[in-house]
Amino acid sequence: MKKLNGLLIGTIALLTSACSSSPVLLDSRTNEASSLITALHAARSLTDAHDAEDILVVFDLDNTLLAMNTELGSNQWYDWQKTLRDEQGCVDERVPELLKAQGAAYHAGSMRPTQPDAAAIVRQLQEEEFRVMILTARGLDFRLPTFRELRRNHLNFSRHAIPMDDDTHFSGLTYFPEAGKARAVLYEDGVFMVAGQHKGEMLKSLLQRLDWEWPEAVVMMDDSEKNIKHMESTLGLLGIPHRLYRYTKEDSRTENFNTDLAAQQWEQVAPALKTIEDVFGSVNFTMPSPYSDPACN
Ligand SMILES: [Mg+2]
Known part of the structure; x- marks a missing residue:
């Protein structure tokens, strides 16, 4: 070149x-x-x-x-989550919040x-x-x-x-x-x-x-x-x-992406990730707020 x-x-x-x-x-x-x-x-x-x-x-x-080794944090997880933003109670700001959740999954996942x-x-x-x-x-x-x-x-x-x-x-x-x-x-x-x-x-x-x-x-x-x-x-x-x-x-x-499993994995891990962020600070990731369902009421 x-x-x-x-x-x-x-x-x-x-x-x-x-x-x-x-x-x-x-x-x-x-x-x-x-x-x-x-x-x-x-x-x-x-x-x-x-x-x-x-x-x-x-x-x-x-x-x-x-x-990704887990459904959580994968591209298909992100795409699926993005489609949820039109659901009742969710807002457009869901996408940046999702990126935070994905960052946490990247940090913890493999x-x-x-x-x-x-x-x-x-x-x-x-x-x-x-x-x-x-x-x-x-x-x-x-x-x-x-x-x-x-x-x-x-x-x-x-x-x-x-x-x-x-x-x-x-x-x-x-x-x-x-x-x-x-x-x-x-x-x-x-x-x-x-x-x-x-x-x-x-x-x-x-x-x-x-x-x-x-x-x-x-x-x-x-x-x-x-x-x-x-x-x-x-x-x-x-x-x-x-x-x-x-x-x-x-x-x-990606076609057989398991939404239930992904949701369950997030539910299991989110409180622990939030605790890690509270103790060590947001150096490696920032959790969405609320973390239970990012940007949905
Ligand atoms: Mg790709």
Whole structure:
């Protein structure tokens, strides 16, 4: 990947690279995949036309690389809870309160790989010198439990992601993207936390922020169709060849989500989490108020 050389040259370089790598017809595909290995195969298939280090492989986190061990705190739990806000006695402010509850669940909970070879596949991509990163809808408030669970599951994106600078020196960067919804994002050690904002626009903002040209091709794997569509629209407009996959491995788990069990788990654990917060303070999480049913009367 190359640094932009000032705005004008950068724009020309972007157009040139987009044109040279994609002659007339864009060789781009969107599909479903039930294994992460598809990302490796897709990246390899692009090396006929591009160097590995000019190919960016983007993984989503929740329900793509890792999944919560409990129903509580999972994406499906959050989505289910969000639908309850229209019920009688609940208010729109339910969503921020839910995020607090999810933060507490992240702090206390743990994650498992979606497939046993998840970390090995990521390592293989890195060893073959592809650029590999995580692009997650999680917000930066969840930074610590997120990195803790990545570490625990042997996932390390600090090498061979999009570098912060020419020396491939990694550190954290927090900013408010112009195209976003006024929510701060964090890029650290190859993990980009975009707080529920448009993943295509956010990737674009990160490359601009770091003065990098677009990679010559992008491979993405994400369990959310919306995220895939967003990335597809951004890459399509820019003419970047891509292979985008909606990851389906966790579909049966999310479809069979047990709302009763999740509610029961929250009921069991919420008083204890509240006590921990009262004693130790809100350093690691803030409990919703009231915690029994966040933002409902
Ligand atoms: Mg996901």
